[in-house]
Amino acid sequence: MxxxxxxxxxxxxxxxxxxxxxxxxxxxxxxxxxxxxxxxxxxxxxxxxxxxxxxxxxxxxxxxPIPPSDPSVGTFTDLRNANLDSLQQLLQGTYDDLLTGVDPNSGFLNETEKEQDRSNFNKIKMYYDACMDEVTVDHLGPTPMFPDIAQVLKSLGYSPGADDGRFSLEHAHALTDALIELNSQGVGNLVSFDVGIDDKNPEKYAIFLNQPSLSLPSREYYKQPDLIAQYRNGLISVVTAILGDVAGDSSRLRIEKLTENKLPVLGAVDIEAMVDRFIEFETQLASISLPIDELQDPLAVYNPMTVGELHQKYPIADWFRTLRHFVPNDASLPDNVIVTSPSYLKELTDWLVNSQTRPDGTSTQAIREYFIIRIILSNIHSIDKKTRDLHRETIGKLVNGATEAPPRSRECVASTSGAFGQLLGRYFVMKSFGGEPQRKQVSAFIENLLSAWSGRLKQSDWLDIETRTRALEKVKKLTHQEAYSIISPDDRSPNSLQNYYSGIEIKEKDYYGNQKSVMMSEFKKEWSRIEEKVNKDDWFMTPHEVNAYYSPNFNKIVIPAGILQAPFYHTDLPSYINYGGIGAVIGHEITVRDNCKKNAYTFINTLSSMLLITQVVFMMEKAA
Known part of the structure; x- marks a missing residue:
């Protein structure tokens, strides 16, 4: 930094x-x-x-100095914190406070949509206030997640005292139900699904079947005994606080809700054994997972398969039933699913199917407990402070090095941003950026940089003629969006934003339920795209984000208003200062399209292996 x-x-x-x-x-x-x-x-x-x-x-x-609550510090983190402070002021004020000082010529004030704008603002403020209501959150403790755990156990056909043998194909039906439930909850498990742009047909969406994320940041963590020992101690503490037989007034509601949801209250010995099985199980998953660098190769992770092929190669679950559950009833299943890690699925299938005979075979109990702890870790930041602090002081500290929690207000602003990014971004733009005049000024700024880059490409002797021609064509076709979304959704229009977030229901004093409503709405919206044409105007960042990105599928760069702030940019600064600040960021996004991972995309934004061997040889000769 x-x-x-x-x-x-x-x-x-x-x-x-x-x-x-x-x-x-x-x-x-x-x-x-x-x-x-x-x-x-x-x-x-x-x-x-x-x-x-x-x-x-x-x-x-x-x-x-690096703050105790952060793993790092830099100009980016400084600006992120400044933007979060601005958002906090917005959320702690009223809608009328927000309108004070807004430029009437910004393009954001529309009298015919003012009441809708007020309603939108009050919706996100209710979400923020529910997060800030620590009295209610702390009173409930970890109990809001109990129905989610119970639902997964029900899908697995669990009942106390049932025989827990080793996994076999007889359990594939129950495992299918559990995978459906966990993915619907947004909880990491054995596999993950998502709907994204088909890299070889960027006009359409495709279903991707992926290896899951791990609880620790990377597979290398599981190879370090000292680190795993600390992780084990942290997990035991957290699971005990949630499922353990711990006495005290604060545990009365917790024990009552565990019983109500037919969940076992576990003793210390049972919890230690449960955590040991969890770590052993996830260590096995880590060992068969592809490393991150291999997942960055767009050609290697593009492996289309029919649903029939999935059944034949990986019979651990009913893939047709799983996909049919996710895809809307009025939509057809696509011909293919893109498998990003075939080797992982092969190893996973071999491990589970042969658990009866393999020395390292796993049991249905280990799978069940793995799912329970993944639900806990997925929802830990949505529950009471006591349990959150316990997690941060053990597992959180191990993962990111932070020794203190950020202020609750900072956490709630970040949560609100995650739930209503475009809507909250609208209000950030109104108060901290401006509007249409400023956006158009940045647009002209980017055009100047593109022109300069084209001029440099024409003079570059490290490209052969054919590659230079293709590169110039790609620059010519490159598009850019700056500051905020004006189409999908149109952040200038309260009606557009209301429609964009219409699937989310927010209630007072129900922070956990509000987060779940957001997740379910996003999940439904994602899968509803399956038969739609790709919307090239979608933003993958919020307007207030301190970042920028290049989309190889769209050959587009996006520069949010969040990074169009000092010290990177200011409308009142001379252009030479802005070119040295935000110009470097934009230049990075323009040129990153030519790096070794992005060069597999042609200027029509389609994944291809067309990078010419002759150009590679040419560049190696120039470097010699």
Missing amino acids: AAGALLHSLTAHSTHLLARTTNNTCSSHVCQSVASSILKDIDMNMDPCSDFYQYTCGGWIKTH
Whole structure:
């Protein structure tokens, strides 16, 4: 992250000196503020010829220690926190407070939609307030997740005292029911499904069958005994707090709800054994999972199969019934499913099907307990503070290094953003960016950068003629969207946003239920796309996000209003400062389309293996 400060300091400092030597110095309040921050970032006591990094970043490093609640710090995290503070002020105020100071020419104020806008605002404020209602959240403890656990156990046909033998194909029907339920809840399990753009036919959506995410950040974690020992202790503490036979007044409601949902109250020995089976089970999943770098190869992960082929190769579940449950009744199942990790599914099938004879074979009990703990970990941030703190102090600290929880208000702003990103982004834009005049200014800014990049490509001697021609054609066809969505949805229109989030029902004092409503709405919306034409105007980020992205499927870059803020950008700064700040970010997104992972996409945005071997040879010769 310090590299971001270095880039900002270098570009801005050099252009400031250039302006001074040409008698074109900007002396406005905004320019003086930026100049002051640049000087604070530099360590003027360091000789740049001895330690250039310390010279350019030393001052910034001194004033930016890593907070106990964050795993890292940098210019991006600084701006993210500033944006979250702005959003918090919005959510703690009223709709009328929001309208104060909004530019009437922004394109965001429409009297005919004002009452709908007020209703939209009150909806997200109710969500935020339910999150902030810690009295209710703490009183309920972990009990809101008990019906979800009970539903999965019911799908598996579980009953206390039932015989738990090793898994066999006889259990495939029950496992199918469990996979349907877990994926519907948005909980990681043995496989994951999603509906996304078909890389070889980007006008259509496809169903993707993937290996699941793991509870720990990567498969390498499971190879470290000391780390796993800490993880085990953390899991025992968390599971005990939720399912354990722990005495005390705070446990009365918990025990009552466990009994009501026909869930077992577990003793210490049972919990330790349960956690050991969970870790053993997930370690096996980690060992057969593909590493992250292999999943980045778009050609390697594109493996279309018919549903019949899935049944033949991976008979651990009824794939037809699973997909038929997810796909809307009025839609047909597609001819193919894109399998991203065939080797994982093969190894998983071999392990489960042969559990009766393999020494490392697993039991139905281990599978059931794996699902229970995955539900717990998936919902841990939605329940009471005591259990959240226990998780953070053990497992959370192990995963991200943070030793303190961020303020509850910060967590609730982030949760509201995750639930209503485009809607909350509308209000951020109105207060912190502007509107149509500012968006069009950024659009012209991007066009200038594209023109400059085309000029450089024409002069590049490291590309052969054919590849250069293709690259220039791709730049010509590249589109861009900036600041906020104006089509799908139209963030300027309260009616458009109401329709976009119409499937979400929000209730007072029901934070867990509200989150579940959001998840179910998103799940339904995702699968309803299966027979629709791909909408190229969809945004994959929120307007207030401090980031940017390039879409290889659409050959499009998107620059949200969240990053169009100081120190990266300001409408009142000279263009040379903005080119050194946000210009570097936009330039990165423009050029990232030519990297080794994205070059498999042609200028019509279709996945292809057309990268010419002759160009690879040509570039290697140039590098020799």
